[in-house]
Amino acid sequence: MPSLVVVVLFSVLIIRLFGLQVVRSETYRRLSEENSIRKVPVDAPRGYILDRHGEILVCNRPSYVVSVIPFELTKMDTTIQLLGEILDMDPQEIAEKVNQNKFRRFEPVKIKRDIDFKTLAIIQANTLELPGVIYQVEPRREYLQGRLASHLLGAVREISSQELESPQYRSNYRSGSLIGKWGVEKQYEGNLRGQDGCEYKVVSARGRVIGPLCPPDSADAGSDIVLTIDLALQRVAEEALSDTVSGAVVAIDPRSGEVLAMVSRPTYDPTLFSTVVSESTWRSLNEDPGHPLLNRAIQSSYPPGSAMKVITAGAGLKYGVISEQKRFKPCAGAYKYGARWFRCWKPEGHGSLALVGAMAQSCDVYFYQLGQELELDRWSRLATECGFGKALELDLPDETGGLIPDRSLYNHRYGEGKWTRGVLLNLAIGQGEILATPLQMASLIAAVANGGTRYRPHILKEFRKGPRVDFGDYPKDDGRLPFSTQHLEILKRSLRAVVDDPDGTGRLAAVERVEVAGKTGTAQNPHGEDHAWFVGFAPLDNPRIAVAVLVEHGGHGGVTAAPIAGKIIEAYLRRGGV
Numbered sequence: 321m322p323s324l325v326v327v328v329l330f331s332v333l334i335i336r337l338f339g340l341q342v343v344r345s346e347t348y349r350r351l352s353e354e355n356s357i358r359k360v361p362v363d364a365p366r367g368y369i370l371d372r373h374g375e376i377l378v379c380n381r382p383s384y385v386v387s388v389i390p391f392e393l394t395k396m397d398t399t400i401q402l403l404g405e406i407l408d409m410d411p412q413e414i415a416e417k418v419n420q421n422k423f424r425r426f427e428p429v430k431i432k433r434d435i436d437f438k439t440l441a442i443i444q445a446n447t448l449e450l451p452g453v454i455y456q457v458e459p460r461r462e463y464l465q466g467r468l469a470s471h472l473l474g475a476v477r478e479i480s481s482q483e484l485e486s487p488q489y490r491s492n493y494r495s496g497s498l499i500g501k502w503g504v505e506k507q508y509e510g511n512l513r514g515q516d517g518c519e520y521k522v523v524s525a526r527g528r529v530i531g532p533l534c535p536p537d538s539a540d541a542g543s544d545i546v547l548t549i550d551l552a553l554q555r556v557a558e559e560a561l562s563d564t565v566s567g568a569v570v571a572i573d574p575r576s577g578e579v580l581a582m583v584s585r586p587t588y589d590p591t592l593f594s595t596v597v598s599e600s601t602w603r604s605l606n607e608d609p610g611h612p613l614l615n616r617a618i619q620s621s622y623p624p625g626s627a628m629k630v631i632t633a634g635a636g637l638k639y640g641v642i643s644e645q646k647r648f649k650p651c652a653g654a655y656k657y658g659a660r661w662f663r664c665w666k667p668e669g670h671g672s673l674a675l676v677g678a679m680a681q682s683c684d685v686y687f688y689q690l691g692q693e694l695e696l697d698r699w700s701r702l703a704t705e706c707g708f709g710k711a712l713e714l715d716l717p718d719e720t721g722g723l724i725p726d727r728s729l730y731n732h733r734y735g736e737g738k739w740t741r742g743v744l745l746n747l748a749i750g751q752g753e754i755l756a757t758p759l760q761m762a763s764l765i766a767a768v769a770n771g772g773t774r775y776r777p778h779i780l781k782e783f784r785k786g787p788r789v790d791f792g793d794y795p796k797d798d799g800r801l802p803f804s805t806q807h808l809e810i811l812k813r814s815l816r817a818v819v820d821d822p823d824g825t826g827r828l829a830a831v832e833r834v835e836v837a838g839k840t841g842t843a844q845n846p847h848g849e850d851h852a853w854f855v856g857f858a859p860l861d862n863p864r865i866a867v868a869v870l871v872e873h874g875g876h877g878g879v880t881a882a883p884i885a886g887k888i889i890e891a892y893l894r895r896g897g898v
Contacts, residue, residue: 364514367542383460387428392452430496474503577775625843628750651685691748762868835860840877
């Protein structure tokens with residue numbers, strides 16, 4: 321029986337071959353001589369990006385792109401010259417694009433994107449003079465909110481020839497493919513990018529498309545991504561920071577680590593990168609002294625100033641150097657350590673203060689004396705355990721970790737035994753070599769707010785593909801702050817006084833009928849005016865939002881940064897804070 325099956329199958333194969341090679345051989349010979357088969361890739365639409373409530377942030381729109389198939393360029397010089405005139409491009413630029421893909425002669429090389437219909441009509445009218453020139457519809461990235469959240473969302477750009485040769489892109493990408501270059505577009509490239517399809521067309525010897533050879537391989541769109549970002553709050557944060565030249569805002573839900581808003585100024589228009597960026601535009605962005613492509617929320621680090629007193633106070637409580645009631649020598653406007661005077665921000669001094677008053681009024685002399693009693697190794701270790709000196713592993717690319725100085729750093733810089741405990745006096749008030757990102761500061765204050773849990777900050781809420789929903793692996797618990805529950809309650813009372821006390825430095829962050837807690841910071845800057853900080857959370861007993869605000873060269877944190885934080889907190893809680 322098996323032998324009979326083999327005989328039958330073999331007979332069918334012979335009959336099929338006879339039909340192809342004898343009966344229809346003339347038809348296929350004529351087809352091969354007069355026509356050719358064109359394989360045209362079809363770009364898969366990238367997935368949409370949405371905010372936590374389903375508002376669309378990034379989508380796609382249909383757009384025409386003109387390409388060249390090198391193998392079909394039978395009259396290369398004249399074709400390129402004419403195409404350059406039609407597209408208003410330098411023919412040399414077109415020739416370079418073609419030559420860069422000389423080893424992929426059968427693949428379309430994208431020459432110009434987002435072509436208007438008038439230009440397309442001219443190309444159609446000159447089909448015979450433009451052999452090898454084709455046009456297609458491709459999905460073009462559309463950033464519906466303009467510059468809003470541009471650093472967080474990122475942008476796409478055409479893949480470079482160097483990237484195309486790398487193992488990461490070699491198998492699934494081709495010349496002209498768009499890839500995520502920054503932000504969410506880069507971080508979740510593998511999810512947003514779908515699977516390209518392909519069309520097989522019969523083309524006459526004169527370049528005219530006769531029809532499809534067979535049904536196309538359909539493109540499969542990428543997954544949609546829902547972010548933790550609240551679009552309405554993002555707008556408020558951007559508007560609150562709009563009067564500043566440069567700065568950043570990070571807002572976090574302290575109950576989960578979800579990033580509710582992230583702003584960096586100056587900003588840029590991500591739509592610029594949806595087509596080929598001109599050399600002059602790219603140079604202008606890179607040479608801009610404001611560095612608009614830099615996400616200051618995670619890619620820049622700064623001295624945190626007095627906002628770091630939260631950790632110094634926590635260290636003092638943990639190691640028994642202070643209690644809530646302990647007072648040091650009264651502040652007279654300066655403190656002498658060795659031969660050097662360390663000055664308080666208030667020249668006339670604050671007098672005698674315990675912890676709550678010292679935090680509320682941000683008395684430097686109180687914290688100088690506290691720092692003198694601490695050990696550098698202990699302070700550095702605690703700061704590291706609070707999430708400083710290393711990246712927090714936010715799901716965005718290129719996050720920096722800042723810097724927490726330790727003994728080895730000072731030994732290397734000054735020589736072993738050649739530096740004094742005076743370095744800790746500076747670190748105690750957030751000055752010196754210490755550097756922190758706005759994200760790290762927001763994460764710290766969020767952990768204080770929720771009672772000590774260090775949730776990992778994240779912006780992914782879920783992936784969506786048709787009816788399927790996949791949730792990200794969040795929230796993630798990165799441990800606890802190294803402070804007891806009792807000490808955290810003392811810290812929270814102190815931070816409440818910063819905003820609520822008549823002499824508190826953060827009074828301008830106050831929100832009517834809401835208990836806001838926080839800490840101001842004014843960080844000395846050797847390159848200009850001081851940087852302004854405010855970190856805070858609300859409500860005090862049931863915190864739903866934690867915020868860090870940085871205003872570069874903003875002066876006093878209580879004057880510049882605190883009101884911005886207050887606006888953001890109020891807007892979020894007035895809408896229900898969900």
